[in-house]
Amino acid sequence: MNTPPARTGAAGTERSQESRRTFLQKIGLAGLLAGLGGLGFQSVRSLVPNVSYEAPLRFKIGVPAALADGVTFLEERRLYVFKEGKSFYAISAACTHLGCTVKYTKLQTPKQVEIDGQRRDVPFEFHCPCHGSKFYADGTNYTGPAPSPLRWYKLEMAPDDGQLLVDMGSEVERNFRLTV
């Protein structure tokens, strides 16, 4: 169906007629693929969000003096903030198994656990209600399906108004302390 009509003349001219057609066909096909590819790219790229309406990852939580000693649970952020005198640190409440919010659980008898290379008696730990994962006070997972410890997030001092600033975009080590 697509063979061009036979042309009289030297074999050379026959060849060049055919190759011009196939050349143009190839250019046409390339142009078509480029055009359709462009439209396809536009369609997919438009579904990659440029703007997020989710809550920002860096946020202030008040001046250090206003924070209660011990633990404060920020429910909407799923974050436990700890104050020990002048020392502050923050542990994520998101269970590393499948994301449930872990509970801060006071222990009847303090457990002796190793934290930062020190053996200490700690009166609390974290329990996940969904599948039974348990974490020590420093977030270390010791039983249940959770594969890794609870995340620690960075704490800073906001330079303008002296409030504590949490940065849930920066993960830190379990020995992190912000001392004010």
Add this chain to the structure above:
Amino acid sequence: MSLFPTIKNAYRRLTWTWNPASEKEAGDAIVKNMLLHWFPNKVTKGSLSWNYSFYLGTISFVLFLILVVTGVILQFLYVPSVERAYASVKDIEFAVSFGWVLRAMHRIAAHLMVAVVFLHMVRVFLTGAYKNGLAVGAHRQVNWIVGLLLLIVTLLLSFTGYLLPWDQLAYWAITVGTNIASAAPVVGGWMRMFLLGGAVIDQGALIRFYVLHVVFLPGVVLLLFSYHMWRVRKDGGLAVVDHEALTEKPASAAPSKAKTYSLLGITNGTSVHVRTTEVDEEGDSVPSVPHLARRVWLVTLGTILLVFALSLIFRAPLEAPANPYVTPNPAKAPWYFLWLQEIVTVTTIKLGAFTVNGALVGGIILPALLLALAVWWPYRDRTGVEAVGVWFAPTRRRQNMAFLAICLLIIVFTLIGTFFRGPYWNFYWPWEVWPDMPVKF
């Protein structure tokens, strides 16, 4: 390099249906390819002709496809809630990558589809393609009615989509439209309640229009369109085929062989054999693949290109957010209903103490009459088969003129409503400046 013939073979096996090497392969391709099975094996040259149909039906289908593809992507980005609709459309226009192109293409394709479907209807009327030819069992009048239904659904699709941006243009256009609908006798008020999901245009209306626009009405289009195409095949193809059958000259065929009988010995001369003529259909038909497939493909690409090019030039508008307390002056219906709004304005009749609302006369009765006339006409048309599938057939001259006159009136009223009407629906020349209207009272 021994891999190369294998690749070539695999490529050939995947793509042969689009590039058949013989007529036999072309016939096979129709049966073996899912997309191509839509076509008949062969089409007549008349059916293929650009000048007969201008491929308006094909163009409207391609526009529908563009609307579905852009529409589905927009569905990921648009939120049909009165609190969030406007902001989501603003985001599409300004924050989403290529969002403005998607929205512009969707709008351009929608407006073009209304226009092209209308033009397709005009073409079908002017070629008498709602008539049956000599073929037995054809019911083209039914397909004409299905086509009219498709036109109405197209208008409804455009109307329901118009509300979704929830800006002033959308809100007040739908106010005008639904109030015209409520002028229908007996059922009018109930119809408006049903459309809006309440007495006012609010969340109920938005979500109903949204579901109608993205699910229900496209579903109706697909059903009607499938029947529309199936009916074309059942009726023997485009109407021009009937015309070609009439004008074909029978050619003498070779006498078919028959047994020679004789009584008692050998006779001289010829014996009884069948002399026949045949209509040379073979000469007038070509395989659908590649000829029809190529033209349809060209039309598809051309339409996509046109919509894309127009989208780069004409951005979709977004006015102030919908405000039920501030009516823009003038408040206009979408352009394809402006001819109705124009008529509605001038047809409020006072009979003594009794006033007939123009919305009833111009908005309900007149379009209903036109529709009834359009539905009835194919059954009333008394012209013969010589007028089927012919542009401006002489025997159909008067009806063609009348039809064109009505179309022209509709177009003129649409133009007046678009360019010549300003605040308070006063007449303004297009170059006249409109007075500044107060935004809040």
